[in-house]
Amino acid sequence: MDIQTICVVGAGNMGHQIALQAAISGFTVYCTDINEATLQKAKDFAAKRLGGRLEKGKMSAEEVDVIKGRLNFTVSLETAAKDADLVIEAAIEILDIKRKLFADLDKICPPHAILATNSSYIVSSKIADATSRPDKVLNMHWFNPALVMKLVEVVKGPHTSEETVETVLEVTRALGKVPTRVNKEIYGFVANRVFSAITKEGCYLLDQGIASIEDIDNAVRNGLGHPMGPLELLDLTGIDLEYNVLMERFKDTGDAKDKPSPAIVERYALGKYGRKTGSGFYEYKK
Numbered sequence: 199m200d201i202q203t204i205c206v207v208g209a210g211n212m213g214h215q216i217a218l219q220a221a222i223s224g225f226t227v228y229c230t231d232i233n234e235a236t237l238q239k240a241k242d243f244a245a246k247r248l249g250g251r252l253e254k255g256k257m258s259a260e261e262v263d264v265i266k267g268r269l270n271f272t273v274s275l276e277t278a279a280k281d282a283d284l285v286i287e288a289a290i291e292i293l294d295i296k297r298k299l300f301a302d303l304d305k306i307c308p309p310h311a312i313l314a315t316n317s318s319y320i321v322s323s324k325i326a327d328a329t330s331r332p333d334k335v336l337n338m339h340w341f342n343p344a345l346v347m348k349l350v351e352v353v354k355g356p357h358t359s360e361e362t363v364e365t366v367l368e369v370t371r372a373l374g375k376v377p378t379r380v381n382k383e384i385y386g387f388v389a390n391r392v393f394s395a396i397t398k399e400g401c402y403l404l405d406q407g408i409a410s411i412e413d414i415d416n417a418v419r420n421g422l423g424h425p426m427g428p429l430e431l432l433d434l435t436g437i438d439l440e441y442n443v444l445m446e447r448f449k450d451t452g453d454a455k456d457k458p459s460p461a462i463v464e465r466y467a468l469g470k471y472g473r474k475t476g477s478g479f480y481e482y483k484k
């Protein structure tokens with residue numbers, strides 16, 4: 199493995215934490231976003247999180263300085279990607295935006311660079327042909343919050359070389375994560391397919407008035423031993439994301455059972471996206 203420099207594209211919910219995790223793990227990181235305010239937020243988050251570790255005695259002042267020195271933020275995709283050995287794209291979940299980004303990255307990055315998408319549902323075979331290096335394109339799927347969750351799914355597309363998969367499995371371990379290798383592309387990969395079955399049922403039970411939000415989450419937490427119930431987890435991952443994912447799926451399949459449920463549609467329409475907006479299934483203090 200000769201991955202030293204990682205470019206993270208998109209500094210939102212996922213990207214800002216992936217970038218920090220990579221810097222903490224010893225990689226040189228360039229984090230980029232089209233939105234300057236988002237980048238500033240990502241920078242402030244990193245400073246605060248590292249400051250916290252310093253205060254708790256988990257890191258020395260020198261370590262914090264070294265990590266900060268490795269973590270670069272820029273609005274320029276060119277600057278962020280030109281020396282990358284690995285790109286982790288964590289931009290908005292819209293296929294056309296990702297295809298355009300991968301075409302641009304293909305032109306900017308060195309020929310050996312691996313281009314990975316963190317997309318939860320867009321398989322890399324929908325993107326790989328926008329580049330001249332499909333053998334180096336795959337899904338590298340992190341979980342939210344990326345600093346905390348250990349799992350990264352490494353998904354081999356039909357175009358992805360074995361060498362690329364092996365390299366990304368190795369980088370994943372070097373990033374302090376535990377990879378699950380997914381041998382074939384499938385909608386939702388592994389963990390989210392199981393999660394989706396549970397959230398769908400949670401929303402169905404709520405829509406039918408069978409149980410309250412709190413009681414549904416309570417049943418899953420205390421009956422199944424999950425750390426979080428499905429509805430509180432949707433608040434964490436984002437109801438807007440869930441809505442967009444389900445609508446994209448519905449557009450693909452035309453199957454009414456893939457449509458978002460009323461519990462999701464109503465909250466989406468009201469801008470109640472979950473924790474990020476202060477309100478979703480639950481209310482959050484600012």
Ligand SMILES: NC(=O)c1ccc[n+]([C@@H]2O[C@H](COP(=O)([O-])OP(=O)(O)OC[C@H]3O[C@@H](n4cnc5c(N)ncnc54)[C@H](O)[C@@H]3O)[C@@H](O)[C@H]2O)c1
Binds near residue numbers: 209213340
């Ligand atoms: N939120 C989750 O729980 C989660 C978990 C795993 C994977 N993902 C995947 O990660 C990706 C990002 O999700 P998110 O929740 O972080 O979204 P987000 O909306 O929080 O962040 C996306 C960021 O991408 C930026 N962006 C948009 N177009 C861009 C471009 N052309 N160049 C650079 N930046 C651009 C936006 O400004 C925004 O800051 C998606 O593909 C999603 O499927 C999300």
